[in-house]
Amino acid sequence: MKKLKSNIGWLIDKSDYTREDIRQHFKKSANTISSWCTGKSHPSAIELFDLAELLNCKVDDLYERKVDETD
DSSP: OEEEEEOHHHHHHHSSOOHHHHHHHHTOOHHHHHHHHHTSSOOOHHHHHHHHHHTTSOGGGGEEEEEOTTO
């Protein structure tokens, strides 16, 4: 089974933005941003493009496709 591994937290950490900056920009709770960073939930398609622009990366860089060997 293919899954997505979030790189959002890592990309935020290496950017000039803090998670609080991202939270305020998207008007989301700290829990939502944390869930984006851990892959428990995902931004909408529009938010993905906006986040990629903020983090100076491509949308493809926000996630990696992983194959879950246990399935």
